[in-house]
Amino acid sequence: MPGKVDESTLLEAHESKIKPPPLFKVILLNDDFTPMDFVVTVLERFFAKNREQATQLMLKVHREGAAVCGVYPKDIAETKVEQVIAFAREHQHPLQCVMEES
Numbered sequence: 715m716p717g718k719v720d721e722s723t724l725l726e727a728h729e730s731k732i733k734p735p736p737l738f739k740v741i742l743l744n745d746d747f748t749p750m751d752f753v754v755t756v757l758e759r760f761f762a763k764n765r766e767q768a769t770q771l772m773l774k775v776h777r778e779g780a781a782v783c784g785v786y787p788k789d790i791a792e793t794k795v796e797q798v799i800a801f802a803r804e805h806q807h808p809l810q811c812v813m814e815e816s
Contacts, residue, residue, distance in 0.1 A: 736815050738791035739782045742775045742798070743810040750776065752807055757783060760798055785816055 740761075742753065750772055757768035761783045774781040786794065791813040802809035 735787050737785045738788055738813045739816045740784050740786060740791050740794045740798075740811065740813050741780050741782050742771075743812065744775050744779045745808050745810065748802065748807040748809040752802075752805065753809065756798055756801065756809065760794055760801070783811075 742756070753772040753775060754765070754768040757763040757771050758765065761768075761771075763771060763783075771781050771783060784794070785791075795811045795813050798809065798811035802811075
């Protein structure tokens with residue numbers, strides 16, 4: 715019969731639930747050898763912090779042993795960790811940078 719809809723062939727609309735990608739914290743770890751000024755430079759250069767923000771974060775790393783510098787998608791976090799470690803080694807500093815899922 716024209717105009718009659720066969721309900722058995724209707725497709726139900728399903729909302730697609732796309733999860734945002736996981737984010738990762740990039741963390742600087744304290745050591746007893748890397749100069750504080752160098753840590754400030756790293757924070758300004760790789761994490762776009764201004765001098766005051768970088769100084770505050772550096773002091774947090776110094777006092778608490780670690781500080782989160784930023785939260786990023788996995789590939790960006792991995793790149794930042796690699797850049798910081800390479801830059802530190804280039805300047806003969808043992809500064810450690812790690813990432814963990816937030």
